[in-house]
Amino acid sequence: MVVGVASIQPQADVATGWPERLGRAALAHSIAADAAARDAALGELWVLMGAALLRYVRAHARPYGRLVEDDLRDIAADKALALYQQIQAGTWRPGELPPPQLCAFLSRVARNGLVDHFRTLDRERRHGLRPGPADQPPPEPATPPAHSVTATPDERLQGAQFAAALRDCAEHLPARARRAWFLRVFYDWSSREIAGHPGVGMTAGAVDVALKRARDSVTECMRKKGLQPSDMPTGTFVLLWEQYRSSFDPEDGTP
Amino acid sequence: MKPDTPQPVEVHPTDDDLLNLAHELLEPGASRGLLDHLRTCAPCETRFRVAAQDRDFWLGRRPDAVPAPQARPVLLGGAPRRMATLHSFPRWATPVAAAAALALVVLAPSLRHNPARHADAGWLPVTHEHTLLRTPALENAGAGLDRALGIYRSGDAAAALRELTALTIPPEAVFESSLRQLYLASALVLNARPEDALRTLDGLDVPTLPEPWKRWARWTRYLAARDAHHDQEAQALLAELATASNDVGAQARAEQARLGAHGPATVR
Numbered sequence: 001m002v003v004g005v006a007s008i009q010p011q012a013d014v015a016t017g018w019p020e021r022l023g024r025a026a027l028a029h030s031i032a033a034d035a036a037a038r039d040a041a042l043g044e045l046w047v048l049m050g051a052a053l054l055r056y057v058r059a060h061a062r063p064y065g066r067l068v069e070d071d072l073r074d075i076a077a078d079k080a081l082a083l084y085q086q087i088q089a090g091t092w093r094p095g096e097l098p099p100p101q102l103c104a105f106l107s108r109v110a111r112n113g114l115v116d117h118f119r120t121l122d123r124e125r126r127h128g129l130r131p132g133p134a135d136q137p138p139p140e141p142a143t144p145p146a147h148s149v150t151a152t153p154d155e156r157l158q159g160a161q162f163a164a165a166l167r168d169c170a171e172h173l174p175a176r177a178r179r180a181w182f183l184r185v186f187y188d189w190s191s192r193e194i195a196g197h198p199g200v201g202m203t204a205g206a207v208d209v210a211l212k213r214a215r216d217s218v219t220e221c222m223r224k225k226g227l228q229p230s231d232m233p234t235g236t237f238v239l240l241w242e243q244y245r246s247s248f249d250p251e252d253g254t255p
Numbered sequence: 256m257k258p259d260t261p262q263p264v265e266v267h268p269t270d271d272d273l274l275n276l277a278h279e280l281l282e283p284g285a286s287r288g289l290l291d292h293l294r295t296c297a298p299c300e301t302r303f304r305v306a307a308q309d310r311d312f313w314l315g316r317r318p319d320a321v322p323a324p325q326a327r328p329v330l331l332g333g334a335p336r337r338m339a340t341l342h343s344f345p346r347w348a349t350p351v352a353a354a355a356a357l358a359l360v361v362l363a364p365s366l367r368h369n370p371a372r373h374a375d376a377g378w379l380p381v382t383h384e385h386t387l388l389r390t391p392a393l394e395n396a397g398a399g400l401d402r403a404l405g406i407y408r409s410g411d412a413a414a415a416l417r418e419l420t421a422l423t424i425p426p427e428a429v430f431e432s433s434l435r436q437l438y439l440a441s442a443l444v445l446n447a448r449p450e451d452a453l454r455t456l457d458g459l460d461v462p463t464l465p466e467p468w469k470r471w472a473r474w475t476r477y478l479a480a481r482d483a484h485h486d487q488e489a490q491a492l493l494a495e496l497a498t499a500s501n502d503v504g505a506q507a508r509a510e511q512a513r514l515g516a517h518g519p520a521t522v523r
Contacts, residue, residue, distance in 0.1 A: 017275040043317060048278065050313035051306070055270050058305075073312065078466075081318055123463050156295055187308045197315040235294035237304050242290065245279070245307075 019099035022048045026087065026095030045087060049094075049106070050080040056110035064118075075113040083109070159233030166236060167243050169221035173214050176200055180207050181214040182244060186237050267299050268292065270306070277306040377444040377478050379437070379471050381408040400424065400431050407438050412445035433459060437468055441475045449482035470496070470503040477507070 022045065029041035054076035061067045086092035094102055170178055179199045183189045189197075191204040191211070202210065222228065268276075268289055275281050276289050293300045381404045403422050407415035419439040424432045436459045443452035456479065461472045473496060480489040493514075496507035 017271060017280050018278060021278070021280055046317045047310060047313040050316075051274055051278065051309045054309050054312075055274050055306070059270060077316070080313075084318060120463075120465060159294070183311065186304060187311065193315075197311060199314075234297040234300055237300055237307075238290055238293045241304075241307055 018048055018052055019102045022052065023095045023097065023099065023102060026093060029087065030090075030093065030095060042084075042088070045094075046080070046084055049083060050076060052103075052106050053080050053083075053110050053113075056107045057114055060107075060111045060114050071117060075117050076110065079109045079113045156235070159235040160239075162227060162233050163236040163239035165222060165225045165227055166218070166232070167240055169218045169225075170240065170244070172221065173217060174210075176202065177210040177214045178244065180210050181218065182240065184211055186240065267296065268303075270302070273299075273303045273306040274309075276303065277310045377441055377475065378410070379441050379475065380467075381405075381438075400435055403435070404438060407442060412442060416442040416446050433464055434468065437464075437472050437475065440472070440479065444475060444478050444482060447482070449479040452479035453483055453485070467502070470499065470501060474503045474506065 025041050025044040025048065029038055029045060032038035032041055054073065057072050057076045061072060083092060083094075087094065097105065170181065173181060176199070179197065180194050180202070183194045183197060183200070184191075191207040194200055194207045194211075195202050195204045200207065272281075272289060276286060279286075281289065293303050399422050403415070403418040406418045409415075415438070419435060419442050422435055424435055426432065436455055440452040440455040440459070443449070443455060452475065456472065456476050459472060461469055461476075464472055473492065477489055477492040477496060480492060493507050493510060496503055497511050498504065499507070
């Protein structure tokens with residue numbers, strides 16, 4: 001089996017998709033006639049730029065083995081914040097860059113952030129503030145094994161049935177509780193992180209309560225269908241994401 | 256397998272494909288094909304889950320309350336900071352944090368020779384206290400420091416000093432403890448106790464601090480050394496800080512310009 005691999009380097013054929021969209025948002029920001037349009041463009045810029053930076057940070061970090069997810073996000077956030085401020089100040093105009101150059105630039109920024117992070121790690125290890133490399137768990141393989149990456153027909157059927165059942169059970173949850181449940185089940189976010197999501201808008205305590213009720217409800221619903229919501233087969237996340245992705249946007253106004 | 260048997264080709268999506276899908280930037284046909292693949296490819300679905308999660312991560316962390324642009328020009332360099340600024344925090348913090356950052360950069364030039372407002376140059380921005388939220392096991396320490404920094408941010412130097420002095424942070428909370436020491440030193444400078452500030456900074460392992468606190472600690476040390484009449488240390492620090500291309504560098508250069516206008520002897 002020949003397996004296509006994700007490239008560390010920015011790809012020349014990424015002429016459409018996020019780089020183009022990012023460029024358009026930057027242009028919209030620079031020519032926005034009113035504050036609302038400017039704000040909307042900035043919001044889109046922030047999300048796309050952050051995601052792209054994190055994508056490059058992850059790619060550059062792969063050869064070094066496992067890094068803490070928080071650190072990867074910190075590195076991307078550091079750079080995203082700096083760029084965001086430069087966009088606001090008008091000192092960096094991503095809308096003027098062709099997509100390949102924009103990709104190359106963000107990739108370089110991400111790599112520099114990673115290099116700085118390693119310097120800091122070295123310093124902290126020298127001072128005994130972090131465990132040394134020998135104490136770290138072994139890195140996971142960067143690419144999945146070529147075999148067993150696809151499900152068998154039986155597994156596919158089981159997975160589809162399970163996913164459909166879970167989707168139906170989640171359907172009965174109130175919208176905000178469902179978002180909280182989704183963020184916990186699929187992203188493993190803490191209650192505090194969930195509370196901070198614009199589509200949830202609860203206190204951490206309220207999230208805990210909502211999650212408890214949601215878990216009970218889903219467990220009972222799945223039990224009635226003769227299923228246990230434990231290990232989720234392949235395809236479950238995709239189906240649930242397809243069903244509920246739009247309701248995750250903060251501006252959808254769903255209570 | 257015979258040598259001439261065609262090899263099945265399974266092309267997995269690239270990171271860009273997954274990012275585009277997560278942000279709903281693909282044409283419906285392309286999106287459908289990709290989703291079909293993800294349903295049957297466990298590693299790809301895991302990668303996509305990360306991409307989708309990232310989108311929600313950034314959605315919830317738009318920096319509504321960032322310091323003024325001129326206060327944070329670091330790009331393509333500088334050590335990584337913690338995620339602090341990007342966690343949600345009260346909207347009322349926006350003008351206050353921005354004002355504090357602006358005060359550092361804009362107001363500092365006029366403060367050097369005005370004893371009544373001299374202390375204002377010592378205020379540090381407080382935009383990263385949310386870092387404390389990252390360590391659930393140390394939530395109490397985080398909440399205490401958050402409260403103290405809130406008082407510091409309110410501009411009441413005496414109350415900030417009282418709160419930061421009384422604050423106890425467990426030793427395992429290394430980073431939170433460092434933050435306390437930094438802002439305590441700043442509060443001591445603001446309360447005209449530069450010698451105490453220097454002693455506090457002596458106990459702070461500045462080189463291991465992540466940015467921007469590292470440079471803020473060095474700026475605070477400069478202010479303390481200057482006010483404590485440690486002229487040699489102050490001048491050396493100022494010269495070094497002025498070479499940096501960041502908020503503190505700009506402030507140090509402005510300070511140098513003022514000192515140049517009034518002669519080196521005005522460093523005190």
